[in-house]
Amino acid sequence: MDAETRDKSQNQGVYIYQGERPSKRRKVAPTDHPHSDSHCFVPLLNGEEPPDCVQLRYDTYKKLWSEQERSIQEILDEVDAGVLTDVLSFVQTTSPETYNGCIPTALVTVGSNVSSLTRLLSRLNEQLTSSGNGGVVVLESGDAPNLKTTLKNIIRAAVTNTEGNDGYQKFLTDRDGPRLLGYDLDLLYDHVQRNGTKKLVLALRDSEAFDPSLLTDLLSLFSSWLDRIPFTLVFGISTSVEIFQSRLPRSCVALLQGKHFEVQEAGNCADKIYEMLQLREGSRLRLGRNISATLFEKSSDYFQSPEAFSHMLKYAYMSHFFANPLSVLLAAPAPTISSPGPLCQAIRNLPSFRVLCEDLAENGSAQQVRRLLEDDDHLLQQATQHINHGQETMKGIFQAVSILHTCLQCTQTMKKNSRSDLSIRALSGELSESQTIEDMLATLKISDSEKLRTLIERLADDNPVPGISEDFQNLVQSNAEAGPLQSAYNVNSSVVKTTVEQQRVHLSKGQAQLSAQDLEYTQLINELIDGLRGYFTANLNNPQDLPLHEVFLFDLRNPLKETFAPRPRFAIERALTSPFDYLISSSDVSETRISAKQPATAILYQLYLESGALINVHDLWQAFRAVFESEQGDRCDDRVVMALFYSAMSELKTFGMVKNTRKKADHLAKSAWMGL
């Protein structure tokens, strides 16, 4: 009976799942599933993780991510704020009257940042509806197959926006006079009059995707209703205003008048979000080198909205807390764990813990190592300390990166070092004592006081060399009249002496006479450079060297890369060419040759790979049969093999690898090539 219901369901297009065995289910239901909490974290450590740890991991994840999410939202709001106020004031100040009877139009170029318009419009809608001035109707190209449907959709969206779905039904039925059709703009006029709408903003989110002739009809219609319905248009443009304009006939463009707004590119947002995430006081989990590289690679190689970027960050958080039992140690007040045994065992197995113990043993504190290995409570306490220390160090690293970035901006080296680049290098521990820092310091050495001033002003509070700012101020003030101060390392302040001695020219560099202030300035520069160098060496540690970095540094490339940038074609090709990569076989069929032990489709696919652009089906069938015949000999039933051949063939067709051809009888055309 069970099989019967299954069979019925598989041929049904869509159905509500009612459970497999409704009667049986009721019996076992409550007892079988003790973790009736809403979350789905699984006990780790071979299932020995105590439930309170599981719960704690989940709670910590929730807490940390919700904080991060809030900050991300703030960043996005801040980024949008400029455009939002511009568009809002545009909508509120303009009217057909101010535009000589043209429809007021805002052209918003969003570029690759496609999601920003949605955010913008929803906030615009909030503002307008809350002030009771009107509302925003968002129209997508999918909503506009033809004029009637488009109008109907607009009217319905406008009405439901303020009155809800039931309101719309009521609005349609509770009318005096003759019943109007759903696409009659009289309905909208009625609605506008009833609600006293002053602004009806109609936003076309992906305006390029609309049919131009439809758009033309729509605009001329709006234009003729403009005296009754206060339309304002917002076009979302991904290409450029010129291209958009060139697609519309001139008569249509003449109906519009408006302004052009630009939304900030997505890349900036991603950088800002990343920086916030790594630098923020409360973020206890940081992202490592590999994952940062993946993140930035994706956001620079593909168009990606800031939301998509933050989704990836979220996924990184999720992965860490879902799969790493040690993440429980990140819980904000150091957690009290009832049975810490398995957890401590896990800590002791960490590579970084081993390094720590080896270091301790070498330094002669064997006693301490013994305690760490034997005393669970002590271990937990130490672990918390190490983690807190690690947090500080990580924060230091990112601060140093941000200071370095500021310095680099001021010294203006030719090469642009983006902040994300610097972060990635810092996370891999390459930045400390790197060429970049040396170059920067060298440039700093020879810069004059004017340049230094900008740097010191930019560093402001974060200045790693305390007191230098005041010294500098004093020095400059005392020397206000003369030109900018030069350091002794500057080329201009050294002179080249030429002496001829025994018919040889000797070039010797010497210090030009420097004023007392210049000398003082040189000293100050030296101080600053030493300070900076010391600061960078102290702070730019390699995160991989930190004890217990596995807990607070998430650095696995794979879950993120595979889940967000999948390679389905590769996966299918791999499954078909070397099926035993997936089917971990018990028998030793590891050889790569085609054999009857492989799934039929894999065999056929490998034969298919050997053929040219045209495939003779008969020959393919013969080859396929030969594979089975050679292995099974007489036991091989031709018709069974034929059935396998059929199913394999239909699968290749489903994958779009072969198609029918009329070039020759019983031939197929090959339409996909491996590895492209």
Add this chain to the structure above:
Amino acid sequence: MKRKRSDSGLEEDHPAASTPKRPRRTALVPANGALNGAPNGDAPYELPPSQGQSTPKKANGAAATPLKESGLKTPTHKSKARGLFATPTKPKSATAAPTPSRVRNADRSAKKKSARVLFEPDEDGEWDGSERLAEEILQDDDDDDEPEVDQAVESVEAREDSAEQPPEKEKKGPKRRAGRPKGAKNKRSPTPEGELPAHERYFFQNRAGPMKTSNTTLNKVPLLTHEEYFEKLRQYRDPCRDEKDYLRALHHRSFPQWAFELEEGFNICLFGYGSKRKLVEQFADWIYQRGAQSPPAIVIVNGYTPGISIRSIFATIASAVMGDDLPSKLGAQPTEVLELLQSVLKSRPAEDPVTVLINSVDAPPLRRATNQALLARLAATPGIRILVTADTPNFPLMWDISLRDQFNLVFHDCTTFAPFTTETDIVEEVHALLGRKGRRVGGKEGVGFVLKSLPENARNLYRLLLTELLSVSDEDGHVSDDESPADAAADLKQHNETGIEFRMLYQKATEEFIASSEMMFRTLLKEFHDHQMITSRMDASGMEILGVPLSRDEMEGVLEDLVLA
């Protein structure tokens, strides 16, 4: 192009015709001519290309006679011929006089001799030993030079090969077959030598070439019927069953992870080889059992179902959400239903979310861009969690950046190796692929069976139809043999396309007193239509053309039975 030269440069043309080298040479000749225009300048191009090409016989004759007239053996001509001869293998040295080594010189002279042997073939005689030897020498020469041929030449060759195709086909007389290129030289391996960048590999794999497939057809192989297919498949024991089960068990272990991802607002896409329908069903079951107290709302969509509409999906989800509160009249447009759904979900955010599991989201019924856009909007709705499975290798192409944003998918490789038994009608698909779609009635037997149950009149009409069709295709076949290479493919095409005009058949039918009125005639035809025994289409001028979806042999067989009965 190649044939045009047969008068002046016959020396190079002739060996080309009989040695395996030919395809390559012909391709290079034009290029070569352009390169050393001076020596070849006298080549007359006035011959229309068709003249030499019309029949193989003729070309040979033309080649044979001028052989003597033009004084082929004079040194001047020979050197010219040599120059041309050498070109195909060493494209560069053709213009810049080569400085061959001694060995090469020796080879040359052997080559020269062999070329001469081949130039003066005994047209009627069989290949004798000397010719074969000569051929081998030339062949060797080719093989030696093979490594020198770089990728560029390779591609030239490919192009040339394709250009070569029509004459090649045309020459495929029974006598000529022996002289066809053996293909040893042009052997194509699907994997290119060395490491090629992806785009080069594309061109390598995709280069046009002669259709070197054999002419065998499946006519002798009895195809499977649905019944036989299923019966035989039941007998098959999958050698990898345990491994597949293990693989499925591995995927099972991901269920909590998937649930967590859904809970956190991600939607899931499962890809990889194999049907994932079972897996999805088990996942549904898992979720269902988990929320033991109040069973969660789960909607399963089978995207492969032909004729499934987005509206019906939305309507089902709406009924899952609203239960008995579902308004009796939902909108006709999918967007209306979606908006209703969205507003309902918005009004009660506290409720449990609805899980929508879509099997084969990339199946043809759902593949269209508008459908995907609507699904994306559904996926973006708060309170809806979506898990989709995708079977084809290129499914991400369905979604552009904004759809991807709305879907907010995470991807998991869920290779199951399970057969797509429910998703596709396998027998039907394969038959469609082989161009035997119309054989639903069961070919000859099926038609015969249907005919037996029809009245006399209908049988006579079908007999008439078949007779007409066969006579028409006989005529056609005759003509096409002369005019164009009628090969098996063309043959097949003919079957699909030959037909008899409706009016004409009607006329004949009235003449034979089969049908007295057009109405009656149509009634008879309708019966055939219902059993898919005839096909009907409009030709360019708008006339209705009737045909029969049977191969020629089958048509003859049916006709025989009809006449004998």
